[in-house]
Amino acid sequence: AIDKVTPWVKSTCAYCGVGCGIEAKPTASGQLDIRGDADHPANYGRLCSKGLALGETVTHDGRLQYPSIDGQNVDWNSAIKHVAAQFSDIIEQHGKDAVAFYVSGQLLTEDYYVANKLMKGFIGSGNIDTNSRLCMSSSVAGHKRAFGSDTVPGCYEDLELADIIVITGSNLAWCHPVLYQRIKAEKQRRPNLQVIVIDPRKTDTCEIANQHLALKAGSDVALFNGLLSYLNQHHQLNNAYINAHTEGFEQAVEHANKDAGDIAAVAAKTGLSIEQLNTFYRLYAKTDKVVTLYSQGVNQSIQGTDKVNSILNCHLAMGRIGKPGSGPFSVTGQPNAMGGREVGGLANTLASHMDFGNPTHHQLISDYWQTDSLATQPGLKAIELFDAIDNGKIKAIWIMATNPVVSLPDAEKIKRALKKCPLVVVSDCIADTDTTRCADVLLPAQGWSEKSGTVTNSERRISRQRRLLPTPGEGKPDWWIISEVAKSMGFAKAFTYQHEAEIFNEYAIMTGLDNAKRDLNLTGLAHLTTEQYSQLPPQQWPVLHIEKKITHKRLFADGCFFTPSGKAQFIAVQHQPTALQCNTDYPLSLNSGRIRDQWHTMTRTGLSARLGAHKPEPFVSVNPVDAEHYALQHGTIATLASPFGSAQVRVDISKQVNQGQLFMPIHWNNVTSSAGKVCNLISPKTDDISGQPEFKFTPVSIASF
Ligand code: SF4
Numbered sequence: 001a002i003d004k005v006t007p008w009v010k011s012t013c014a015y016c017g018v019g020c021g022i023e024a025k026p027t028a029s030g031q032l033d034i035r036g037d038a039d040h041p042a043n044y045g046r047l048c049s050k051g052l053a054l055g056e057t058v059t060h061d062g063r064l065q066y067p068s069i070d071g072q073n074v075d076w077n078s079a080i081k082h083v084a085a086q087f088s089d090i091i092e093q094h095g096k097d098a099v100a101f102y103v104s105g106q107l108l109t110e111d112y113y114v115a116n117k118l119m120k121g122f123i124g125s126g127n128i129d130t131n132s133r134l135c136m137s138s139s140v141a142g143h144k145r146a147f148g149s150d151t152v153p154g155c156y157e158d159l160e161l162a163d164i165i166v167i168t169g170s171n172l173a174w175c176h177p178v179l180y181q182r183i184k185a186e187k188q189r190r191p192n193l194q195v196i197v198i199d200p201r202k203t204d205t206c207e208i209a210n211q212h213l214a215l216k217a218g219s220d221v222a223l224f225n226g227l228l229s230y231l232n233q234h235h236q237l238n239n240a241y242i243n244a245h246t247e248g249f250e251q252a253v254e255h256a257n258k259d260a261g262d263i264a265a266v267a268a269k270t271g272l273s274i275e276q277l278n279t280f281y282r283l284y285a286k287t288d289k290v291v292t293l294y295s296q297g298v299n300q301s302i303q304g305t306d307k308v309n310s311i312l313n314c315h316l317a318m319g320r321i322g323k324p325g326s327g328p329f330s331v332t333g334q335p336n337a338m339g340g341r342e343v344g345g346l347a348n349t350l351a352s353h354m355d356f357g358n359p360t361h362h363q364l365i366s367d368y369w370q371t372d373s374l375a376t377q378p379g380l381k382a383i384e385l386f387d388a389i390d391n392g393k394i395k396a397i398w399i400m401a402t403n404p405v406v407s408l409p410d411a412e413k414i415k416r417a418l419k420k421c422p423l424v425v426v427s428d429c430i431a432d433t434d435t436t437r438c439a440d441v442l443l444p445a446q447g448w449s450e451k452s453g454t455v456t457n458s459e460r461r462i463s464r465q466r467r468l469l470p471t472p473g474e475g476k477p478d479w480w481i482i483s484e485v486a487k488s489m490g491f492a493k494a495f496t497y498q499h500e501a502e503i504f505n506e507y508a509i510m511t512g513l514d515n516a517k518r519d520l521n522l523t524g525l526a527h528l529t530t531e532q533y534s535q536l537p538p539q540q541w542p543v544l545h546i547e548k549k550i551t552h553k554r555l556f557a558d559g560c561f562f563t564p565s566g567k568a569q570f571i572a573v574q575h576q577p578t579a580l581q582c583n584t585d586y587p588l589s590l591n592s593g594r595i596r597d598q599w600h601t602m603t604r605t606g607l608s609a610r611l612g613a614h615k616p617e618p619f620v621s622v623n624p625v626d627a628e629h630y631a632l633q634h635g636t637i638a639t640l641a642s643p644f645g646s647a648q649v650r651v652d653i654s655k656q657v658n659q660g661q662l663f664m665p666i667h668w669n670n671v672t673s674s675a676g677k678v679c680n681l682i683s684p685k686t687d688d689i690s691g692q693p694e695f696k697f698t699p700v701s702i703a704s705f
Pocket of ligand 1: 013014015016017018019020043046047048049050051052176177178179
């Protein structure tokens, strides 16, 4: 029964980067009633199956409740002193780059800010990277190359204003369901809205597609270079915009022509028919309001950054950016991937979108934090970081709110690296994960519904996550744990925080230090009282004053960018083959991704029986022709092997995947299923620029188990 007296509290969903607002109310049994927040501009009351089931996932069962060292419970003071002393000793003996943090898009912005401040600002190493590296680092790199800043120009309202929505590299219906619901509703209201889905698989998102382009895995650059070349050849370009607001067009179009000047060449590279290409290109050329929405199918590739720029090039060529119903739109996977980007969670950036290699930025941050130790070099990106643990260069790692033994490619190597690392500290709210099993020190953190702070969603909107329930045992906020370790390492003056609002204010002030016109400007939120912070409604950056009403902001509408010249940059890109090729030993290409009702490594969604019913165990989708060729029966177990490892999963014969392709979900792990881990198979090859791994293409073999 619902307690009639307790009001509904507004907060934010724990899962994807749509960042839906929820309202929650504790029940008499200690769970939560959940409903969508009708006032939140991400979802206007909608929720997907995962959001609706949030209340079923708040339980004390399986929670990490007490600090421990080598399996023995200890008090917080002992744990903090131990971690600080071990980190300090290793730094003294081996240097500051012998330690690292690996953090997560599940952290709140305040947690992220403090972790980055300790590692880059006071330990003095760039070695803090985040699982967001696996999610959107190619978009970050592509944005920075084109715009001079990591800026998503548009907002969700554009999805309802567009005349064409190109959804590329995203099963939106399962991975960002509320955005899919918004597009579907708009299409019902306005049937002329054209939806084009570009994906090797015929996913559920294709249900609303006017056209599905099942391109060959990895051929996105060829497709969008073909589009740029088509626009040029058919005199469809917005020359006035190109001349006034961009640089590098000639070189980009020259590369595009070389790559794809002949539509038959594009057809050969992408596996699409000339007719399909002409239909798509013609529609794109003649329609002004186009949103290209993209996600992991673009980002998770050894050519992820180039793929992003091939999309941005087409929008720049048409001047379709920052306008209502028009623009490229990177949707992030995690609830706070964007917040982490803001405060320097990636190893190659400084806090508040400031840059390594910029002496002014370095001085501003050093003065503001009153430190003379600010890192001068970027640190190691996720895959390099775990390689450095494996080869002994990094001797202490602190992992916060993530499960890399399941989620990183070549997962067995990650486990091996952690097993031989002299110090592995893990902060988590779950006791038993593949990663906590590798820890020397375990630190209990508060989970969603217990912690308080902010997150930023894919449309740059900052929302509050609020405390709804008490924390079991001795779990603490991540920012508190990091601050206590920092104090014990001798950095007490810089980590005196008593409340998350103080951290948010410090961060918001930082965004105004350079007095520059900038995208990430939170100076309007820079001096919030605790009460204002507590009551803060969603705010979309830039924020020059607290906004009580919902606004929908776009950037770059004026054609001014954050590059040195103020002009957007076309980037000349060319199609490259995938890192590894299929061959006689590994003849099939494996794709990976999320399923509708699970999240990451299932530590939360796995607690809901309702969610578990959708796809109860790991599976591999196999085209019927391949199933016959390899003598596989639906529902039986198959063994998959790649150059990196093997996995056993149940066969799902499905026409959703084309011949020669397989699909496996990413969620299962050693705790829930001993053999269904897709990351045992995945190649650790990464994009040279972004460091993002190629999760979408690994050559594999398949055989009946
Ligand atoms: Fe949560 Fe994403 Fe579903 Fe919204 S769409 S309810 S943020 S999982």
